[in-house]
Amino acid sequence: MMFSKSYPTLALLAAIAPLSAQDFLDPLVVTGTRSSTALRDLPYSGSSFSAEDFRENGIRTLPDALRLIPGVLVQKTAHGHGSPYIRGFTGRQNLVLVDGVRINNSTFRGGPVQYWNTIDPYSLDHFELIRSQGSVLYGSDAAGGTLNAFTKSSGFADEAAGRLFSHGSTYYEYRSNGRGSHIGRLETQTGIGGLFGLHLGISAKEFGDIEDSAVGLMRGTGYPEQAFDAHFDWAISPQTTLTVVHQDVDQDAVSRWHSTINNPGWTHGNHVTTPGTFLGRDYDQDRSLSYIRLAHTDDSAAAPVRRITATLSYQESSERELQTRTLVDRRLQYYEVDTLGFDLELESPLADGSLVYGLDYYRDSVNSTASRNTGAGFAFQQSNRPVGDDSTYELFGAYAQYIRPIGESFEITAGLRYTNAKADIGTFFNPTVGADISTADSWNDLSASLRASYSIDEDRMFYGGISQAFRSPNLNDLTGNITSGSGVPASGALGLEPENFITTELGYRQENEESGISLAVFYTDISDLIVPVPATTAPGAPTINGNSSDGHIYGVEMEGFWKFAPQWTLSGFASWQESQIERLSFVGGVSVQEPLSRVMPLNGSIALRWDHPAAPFWVEGRVLASATADRLAASDIADTQRFPTNGTPSYAVASIHAGYNPTENLQLTLGLENLLDDDYRNHGSGQNEPGFGAVCGVRYEW
Numbered sequence: 001m002m003f004s005k006s007y008p009t010l011a012l013l014a015a016i017a018p019l020s021a022q023d024f025l026d027p028l029v030v031t032g033t034r035s036s037t038a039l040r041d042l043p044y045s046g047s048s049f050s051a052e053d054f055r056e057n058g059i060r061t062l063p064d065a066l067r068l069i070p071g072v073l074v075q076k077t078a079h080g081h082g083s084p085y086i087r088g089f090t091g092r093q094n095l096v097l098v099d100g101v102r103i104n105n106s107t108f109r110g111g112p113v114q115y116w117n118t119i120d121p122y123s124l125d126h127f128e129l130i131r132s133q134g135s136v137l138y139g140s141d142a143a144g145g146t147l148n149a150f151t152k153s154s155g156f157a158d159e160a161a162g163r164l165f166s167h168g169s170t171y172y173e174y175r176s177n178g179r180g181s182h183i184g185r186l187e188t189q190t191g192i193g194g195l196f197g198l199h200l201g202i203s204a205k206e207f208g209d210i211e212d213s214a215v216g217l218m219r220g221t222g223y224p225e226q227a228f229d230a231h232f233d234w235a236i237s238p239q240t241t242l243t244v245v246h247q248d249v250d251q252d253a254v255s256r257w258h259s260t261i262n263n264p265g266w267t268h269g270n271h272v273t274t275p276g277t278f279l280g281r282d283y284d285q286d287r288s289l290s291y292i293r294l295a296h297t298d299d300s301a302a303a304p305v306r307r308i309t310a311t312l313s314y315q316e317s318s319e320r321e322l323q324t325r326t327l328v329d330r331r332l333q334y335y336e337v338d339t340l341g342f343d344l345e346l347e348s349p350l351a352d353g354s355l356v357y358g359l360d361y362y363r364d365s366v367n368s369t370a371s372r373n374t375g376a377g378f379a380f381q382q383s384n385r386p387v388g389d390d391s392t393y394e395l396f397g398a399y400a401q402y403i404r405p406i407g408e409s410f411e412i413t414a415g416l417r418y419t420n421a422k423a424d425i426g427t428f429f430n431p432t433v434g435a436d437i438s439t440a441d442s443w444n445d446l447s448a449s450l451r452a453s454y455s456i457d458e459d460r461m462f463y464g465g466i467s468q469a470f471r472s473p474n475l476n477d478l479t480g481n482i483t484s485g486s487g488v489p490a491s492g493a494l495g496l497e498p499e500n501f502i503t504t505e506l507g508y509r510q511e512n513e514e515s516g517i518s519l520a521v522f523y524t525d526i527s528d529l530i531v532p533v534p535a536t537t538a539p540g541a542p543t544i545n546g547n548s549s550d551g552h553i554y555g556v557e558m559e560g561f562w563k564f565a566p567q568w569t570l571s572g573f574a575s576w577q578e579s580q581i582e583r584l585s586f587v588g589g590v591s592v593q594e595p596l597s598r599v600m601p602l603n604g605s606i607a608l609r610w611d612h613p614a615a616p617f618w619v620e621g622r623v624l625a626s627a628t629a630d631r632l633a634a635s636d637i638a639d640t641q642r643f644p645t646n647g648t649p650s651y652a653v654a655s656i657h658a659g660y661n662p663t664e665n666l667q668l669t670l671g672l673e674n675l676l677d678d679d680y681r682n683h684g685s686g687q688n689e690p691g692f693g694a695v696c697g698v699r700y701e702w
Contacts, residue, residue: 027039027048027050027126029042029046029048029128029130030100030128030148031046031097031128031129031130031133031146031147031148032044032046032128032130032133033137033356033401033403033413034137034345034347034356034401035307035347035354035356040461040509040511041453041461042130042453042463043411043413043451043452043453043463043464043465044130044131044132044133044451044463044505045071045130045131045132045505045507045518045520045522045557046128046129046130046131047069047070047128047129048126048127048128048129049065049068049069049126049127049129050125050126051124051125051126051152053065053068054121054122054124055171055659055667055669055697055699056618056620056657056659056669057657057671058173058175058657058669058671058673058695058697059121060121060175060181060207061082061117061121062082062116062117062119062121062124062127062149063076063081063082063083063084063116063117064082065121065127066084066086066129066147067624067682068573068605069129069573070557070558070559070573070574070575070604071086071087071131071145071520071555071557071575071577071600072084072085072086072129072145072575073085073598073600073603073682073683073684074682075090075112075598075682075683075684075685076112076682076685076686076687077112077114077256077258077642077685077686078114078221078254078255078256078257078258078283078686078687079207079210079218079221079222079223079254079255079257079687080114080117080207080221080223080225080251080254080255080283080285081112081113081114081117081254081256081686082114082116082117083111083112083113083114083116084116084145084147085144085598085600086129086131086144086145087131087132087144087145087503087522087524087553087555087577088144088524088553088555088577088579088596088599088600089143089144089145090111090112090113090144090598091108091109091110091111091112091113092104092108092109092110092113092141092471092474092476093141093143093144093471093499094141094142094143094144094145094146094147095138095139095140095141095142095145095146095147096115096116096119096146096147096149097138097146097147097148097149098119098148098149098150098151098247098289099148099149099150099151099245099291099293100148100311100343101289101291101311101313101315101341101343102138102139102341102360102362103115103119103287103289103315104140104141105315105317105337105339105362105364105393105474106337106364106366106391106393106423106474106475106476107317107319107335107337107364107366107386107387107474107475107476108141108474108476109476109480109482110476110477110530110531110532110545111484111597112598112684114254114283114285115287115317116147117251118249118251118285118286118287118317119149119249120203120225120227120229120247120249122171122183122185122201122203122227123151123152123201123203123227123229123247124149124150124151124152125150125151125152125153126150127147127148127149127150128147128148128150129145129146129147129148130145130146130148131144131145131520131522131557132144132145132467132469132503132505132522132524133145133146133467133469134447134449134467134468134469134501134503135417135419135445135447135467135468135469135470136399136401136415136416136417136447136448136449136467136468137356137399137401137415137417139360139395139397139399139417139419140395140419140421140445140470140471140472141469141471142469143469143470143471143499143501143524151229151231151245151247152187152199152201152229152231153189153197153199153231153233154189154190154191154197154198154199154231154232154233155189155197156189156191156192156193156194156195156196156197156233156235157193157194157197157233157235158193159191159192159193159194159197160193161193161194161195162192162193162194162195163192163193164190164191164192164193165189165190165191165192165193165197166188166189166190167188167189167190167701167702168186168187168188168189168701168702169185169186169187169699169700169701169702170184170185170186170187170699170700171183171184171185171186171697171698171699171700172184172185172697172698173695173696173697173698174694174695174696174697175207175208175693175694175695176693176694176695176696177208177210177211177673177690177691177692177693177694178208178209178210178211178217178218178221178222178690178693179208179209179217179222180208181205181206181207181208181222182205182206183203183204183205183206184203184204184205185201185202185203185204186201186202187199187200187201187202188200188201191233194235195234195235196232196233196234196235197232197233198230198231198232199229199230199231199232200229200230201228201229201230202226202227202228202229203225203226203227203228204225204226205224205225205226205227206222206224207221207222207223207224207225208222209221209222210222210687210689210690211690211691212677212678212679212680212688212689212690212691213677213678213679213691213692214266214267214268214679214688215264215266215679215687215688218257218262218263218687218688219262220255220257220260220262220280221255221257221687223251223252223253223254223255224251224252224253225249225250225251225252226249226250227247227248227249227250228246228247228248229245229246229247229248230244230245230246230247231243231244231245232244232245239296239297239298240294240295240296240297241294241295241296242292242293242294243291243292243293243294243295244290244291244292244293245289245290245291245293246288246289246290247288247289247290248286248287248288248289249285249286249287249288250285250286251283251284251285251286252284253282253283253284254282254283254284254285255280255281255282255283256281256282256283256686257276257686257687258273258276258641258642258686258687259276259277259278259281259323259487259641259686260276260277260278260279260280260281261275261276261277261278261279262276263275263276263641263686263687266644266679266681266688268644268649268679268680269649270645270646271644271645271646271647271648271649272644272645273640273641273642273643273644273645274640274641275641276641277325277487278323278324278325278487279324279325279326279327280322280323280324281321281322281323281324282321282322283319283320283321284318284319284320285318285319286316286317286318286319287315287316287317287318288315288316288317289313289314289315290313290314290315291311291312291313291314291341292311292312292313293309293310293311293312294309294310295307295308295309296308296309303349304348304349305346305347305348306347306348306349306354307345307346307347308344308345308346308347309343309344309345309346310342310343310344310345311341311342311343311344311345312341312342313339313340313341313342313343314338314339314340314341315337315338315339315341316336316337316338316339317336317337317339318334318335318336318337319334319335319386320332320333320334321333321334321386323483328373328374328375329372329373329374330372330373330378331370331371331372331373331381331384332370332371332372332373332378333368333369333370333384333385333386333482334368334369334370334386335366335367335368335369335385335386335387336366336367336368337364337365337366338364338365339362339363339364339365340362340363340365341360341361341362341363342360342361342362343358343359343360343361344358344359344360345357345358346358350402351404352404352405353402353403353404353405354402354403354404355400355401355402355403356400356401356402356403357399357400357401358398358399359396359397359398359399360395360396360397361394361395361396361397362394362395363392363393363394363395364391364392364393364394364475365391365392366387366388366389366390366391366392366393366475367389367390368385368386368387368388368389369385369389370382370383370384370385370386370481372384382429382436383429383431383481384481385427385428385429385479385481386480386481386482387475387476387479387480387481388425388426388427388428388475388478388479389426389427389428390426390427391423391424391425391426391427391428391475391479392423392424392426393421393422393423393424393474393475394420394421394422394424395419395420395421395472396419396420396421397417397418397419397420398417398418399415399416399417399418400415400416400417401413401414401415401416401449402414402415408455409454409455409456410452410453410454410455411452411453411454412450412451412452413449413450413451413452413453413465414448414449414450414451415448415449416446416447416448416449417445417446417447417448418444418445418446419444419445419446419447419470419472420442420443420444421442421443421444421445421472421473421498422440422441422442422443423440423441423442423473423474423475423478424440425438425439425440425475425478425479426438428478428479429481431491439494441473441478441494441495443472443473443497443498445470445472445498447468447469447470448468449465449466449467449468450465450466450467451463451464451465451466451467452464452465459510459511459512460508460509460510461508461509461510462506462507462508463506463507463508463509464504464505464506464507465504465505466502466503466504466505467502467503467505468500468501468502469500469501469502469503470498470499470500470501471498471499471530472498473496473497473498473530475492476492477492477493477496477530477545478492478493478494478496478545479492479494480492480545484532484543485635485638485639485641485642487540488540488541488542488543488638489542489543490532490542490543490544490545491542491543491544491545492544492545493544493545493546496530496545496546496547497528497547498528499526499527499528499529499530499547500526500527500528501524501525501526501527502524502525503522503523503524503525504522504523504524505520505521505522505523506520506521506522507519507520507521508520513563514562514563514564515560515561515562515563516560516561517558517559517560518557518558518559518560519556519557519558520556520557520558521554521555521556521557522554522555522557523552523553523554524552524553524554525552526549526550526551526552526553526581527550528547528549528550529547529548529549529550529551529581529583530545530546530547530549531545531546531548531549531581531583532544532545532635533545533546533548533583533584533586533587534585534586534587535586535587536586536587537585537586537589539638540638541586544587546584546587548583548584548591549581549582549583550581550582551579551580551581551582551593551596552579552580552581553577553578553579553580553596553599554577554578554579555575555576555577555578555600556574556575556576557573557574557575558573558574558575559571559572559573559574560572560573566613567610567611567612567613568608568609568610569608569609569611570606570607570608570609571606571607571609572604572605572606572607573604573605574602574603574604575600575602575603575604576600576601576602576603577599577600578595578599578631579595579596579599580593580594580595580596581593581594581595581596585634592634594632594633594634595631595632595633596633597633597635597636597684598629598633598636598683598684599629599631600629600683601626601627601628601629601630601631601648601650601683602626602627603624603625603626603627604624604625605622605623605624605625606622606623607620607621607622607623608620608621608622615660616660616661617658617659617660617661618658618659619656619657619658619659620656620657620658621654621655621656622654622655622656622657623652623653623654624651624652624653624655625650625651625652625653626650626651626652626683627650628646628647628648628649628650629647629648629683629684630646630647630648631647632647636684641686642684642685642686643684648681648682648683648684649680651678651680652678653673653674653676653678653680653689654674654675654676655671655672655673655674655675656671656672656675657669657670657671657672657695658670658671664701665700665701665702666698666699666700666701667697667698667699667700667701668697668698668699669695669696669697669698669699670694670695670696670697671694671695671696672692672693672694673690673692673693673694673695674689674690674691674692674693675692676692677691677692678691679691
């Protein structure tokens with residue numbers, strides 16, 4: 001099924017995701033203000049996605065869920081990767097948190113990255129995404145958006161006080177496409193109501209190779225994954241709770257399929273990609289997070305501090321890439337990062353308003369190595385380390401945000417953050433001198449935000465404002481040494497300056513029991529964007545990072561729902577973006593103007609849901625659609641394995657999902673995806689999306 005950009009009206013109507021089947025503006029969220037606020041009252045554009053939404057929509061990974069949120073394009077370099085482009089930005093220009101703990105570290109690469117897929121969606125209670133929030137509350141990197149993923153807990157506070165509780169669930173999912181995929185999840189909760197609770201969960205996944213109607217079986221796209229999570233809460237007193245959390249994820253042999261000989265190329269009309277050339281290119285990915293948190297609240301009228309939360313966290317992450325370019329050229333890169341973090345957050349009443357303030361500190365310790373085998377065994381290769389070895393990177397920030405109602409309808413939110421970033425590079429190969437060197441650098445930033453909302457009545461409100469964001473150069477910017485695109489060497493550069501962003505936004509929300517609509521327009525000014533600059537004009541020339549880009553991106557986002565009958569709900573979203581940056585054509589060359597890489601085309605979704613009036617049964621049909629993505633940057637055009645000639649073709653893909661609960665303890669779901677078996681890919685991805693397939697899920701609770 002084709003979808004042409006000559007049908008903009010259809011695209012705007014084809015725009016409403018199934019998460020809107022529930023009242024999509026109702027959830028309470030904390031990411032927007034660091035305190036509990038109704039999503040419909042935020043002075044930002046935001047979305048919430050629950051564990052139930054994951055199951056009902058047959059979502060495989062966290063990045064996949066973001067396809068159902070306006071303003072987000074999900075690029076997949078590989079089936080085991082997934083990098084959301086939020087309002088035009090991806091990778092290290094978006095910030096991801098788990099329970100408020102920063103996951104971004106100083107080795108995050110530019111462009112599409114795989115790190116978001118190392119968060120197990122089956123371990124989550126829900127996530128919140130705030131778009132263009134800026135850097136005041138969470139610091140560096142939040143240019144496009146901030147995603148906060150909240151892990152499951154025992155729910156001990158909702159159990160009968162003083163009584164022992166014990167319950168749990170098991171879940172199995174089978175995905176038929178290709179060689180099939182098997183996903184299993186087991187979790188249990190126990191404790192004493194109101195006193196303490198323990199949640200334990202384990203996920204085991206064996207993803208099979210996927211296939212579509214044009215390329216066929218995409219051999220090597222499958223991979224295994226194991227994940228474990230634990231969440232313990234103890235109410236030390238009615239006002240004070242101690243929380244201890246641990247989670248880890250292990251993924252093996254995730255293939256960058258587009259680079260390998262398993263990729264035969266793809267032809268879709270006049271859109272053509274080229275085959276891969278490497279014999280293999282596999283990633284092993286591991287990530288773990290542990291934290292301990294003490295939270296205290298005081299609701300008394302005279303309390304100078306209503307809430308104080310202190311969090312100490314420790315993370316380990318590692319990445320191993322093995323490139324088998326030929327039988328006599330095998331290259332191995334490996335790095336590991338240990339991150340120690342501390343976050344202190346307070347909330348106090350102030351002059352008829354509320355002040356949220358605090359500080360945070362994160363310190364990365366990085367080790368990396370590289371080796372190469374040209375037929376005589378692997379030997380250390382100092383010039384090919386993926387990032388500076390024996391390095392540290394520190395981020396310190398202090399912030400304050402004040403929320404002040406004015407009258408019954410108007411509210412102002414103003415904030416300020418100071419940040420100091422410091423890189424201490426222990427061992428970095430300098431190609432100019434042909435030897436390892438050590439160096440250090442530091443940066444300071446002051447970011448501000450001013451937002452406002454005006455409620456016309458209980459159902460309608462306007463919101464908007466201006467927010468600054470920044471991103472300090474990280475270790476990958478400065479010392480990175482990787483393979484990007486279709487095999488192009490990409491290296492970092494010392495002496496870089498921070499990236500700066502200013503986003504102006506205006507939005508409108510309206511909701512009642514029968515319908516709701518949300519509309520937002522935004523404009524982001526970009527300064528000193530760090531981008532890879534070709535060393536020469538030769539095709540496939542190596543690239544070097546530089547602050548060579550200034551520009552802008554703007555767009556429109558719309559979502560809504562209409563409950564036009566007691567059992568029927570129509571819902572959807574639509575997005576469109578335009579961008580332009582000015583960058584160097586090559587090192588020492590002239591400046592050129594072009595779009596940002598992977599700028600989002602007009603896209604959207606429409607869904608129709610029916611809920612049985614008397615039985616626990618529902619069914620929902622959905623169409624996801626995108627116009628042709630033919631506004632390409634020079635780096636897009638050069639990456640012929642991922643970007644077809646003439647851009648990524650348009651598509652409109654239909655699916656149907658249904659659920660039935662035969663008993664209170666048993667839940668059954670069935671999804672039939674890509675009903676017409678269309679061949680299509682998300683813009684900039686390394687492989688096509690699966691063709692027709694069934695997703696069957698069974699969940700049993702006790």
